[in-house]
Amino acid sequence: MPAFVFKASMPHKIPESVLVVIYTPALEVLLIERADRPEFWQSVTGSLDAPDEPLLHTATRELFEETGIQADGERICLLDWQMANIYEIYPVWRHRYAPGVTHNTEHVFSVCVPRDIPIVLSPREHTRFAWLPYLEAADRCFSSSNAEAILQLPRQLAPSA
Template identity: 85%
Template sequence: MTKPYKIPESVLVVIHTADLEVLLIERAGNPGFWQSVTGSLDAPDEPLPATATRELFEETGIVADGERIVLRDWHLSNVYEIYPVWRHRYAPGVTHNTEHVFSVEVPRDIPILLSPREHTAHVWLPYLEAADKCFSSSNAEAVLQLPRVLGR
């Protein structure tokens, strides 16, 4: 059975503390590729907040319950070129992805349960250092926008 193509629409979830420390996770199979939570829609009609909530849980074990952990939709989208190394996951001719940005504020001591299939390590960094460590420019830009988006 062939695996279905990925949908070229995804979410980026920046995880941060009240004092703007940012959680970054390192991609399995790509040492040095540090990022926030990312993931594609499972179906064309999957609501973006549902995708963000699902990916957040799958990649970190964090549950956005709407009370203690609240998902914030930035109403910001980025269109970027898909790295050639990952284009085989998409339908032939697909070269760009639309990424929708979200964030969650969490306590610094929240347990992080990585999916070993996707990520091998995590680190908390002040937001400026985190932005420098992100391999994706759209991820770095989102991290740099945290103070403005949060009004701090």
Template identity: 85%
Template sequence: MPHKIPESVLVVIHTADLEVLLIERADRPGFWQSVTGSLDALDEPLPLTAARELFEETGIVADGEHIRLHDWQLSNVYEIYPVWRHRYAPGVTHNTEHIFSVCVPREVPIVLSPREHVRHAWLPYLEAADRCFSSSNAEAILQLPRLFSNG
């Protein structure tokens, strides 16, 4: 199996009234997060990665018309948790994460990838930020009112 590319996307899924969808990892019970995923190839465009991961993990299709991805033009560099470093090339310790979001209707159907996630929950944004295991994920969620206060 090839090594993961240490560049990824974070996609915060929210409603117009700032409820946030979180999904629980299958490999780490109690670890709640937004959609995340690494590039499949070094030349894969970030919006394509975000749309692909959004669909793979939730079944939501960012069609560009009804459901649009928003590129925050913001990235974080963080240390990869030691438990997941074996997925990367030897010596790789940090990942660059690019932030996206998508506003969806609350009733959008959610279809989880069972090998990746076991449950989902819609939470008010403050509760969602508190539940995230990733500090960069929590920080992005806390930015929602400033960026999307009008839906």
């Protein structure tokens, strides 16, 4: 009788995520290059681990996992823009989601950090990083929602009238 090996299937990604724009007081933006797609530059992104995971927790977790930056709520504070983008998931990545899922809801956050903060990339996710002036960073992003968030950075930081 043949032996059967059953592999535990990976759970599907939840089509709800965070985008964290990391910037300095001089409006330099940190971009990271995807390990699975050279020349695909982006900010920190990541899906919820569970449907009830708080968005701030997801943003804090992803920020640390992808860059080694620890948002402590005092010196390094995430700002929730209270903004969400709904976009079509690139076909190359749809296999990660349940069958029939074609769109993702992305919640935008930002965090201001000192320019000399140590960056520790997750090598399975990203290969290198670059600090760029915000306009140049927006031009380099492969994701239009990521680029738009970077372009909105000065407006998000301006004091409301």
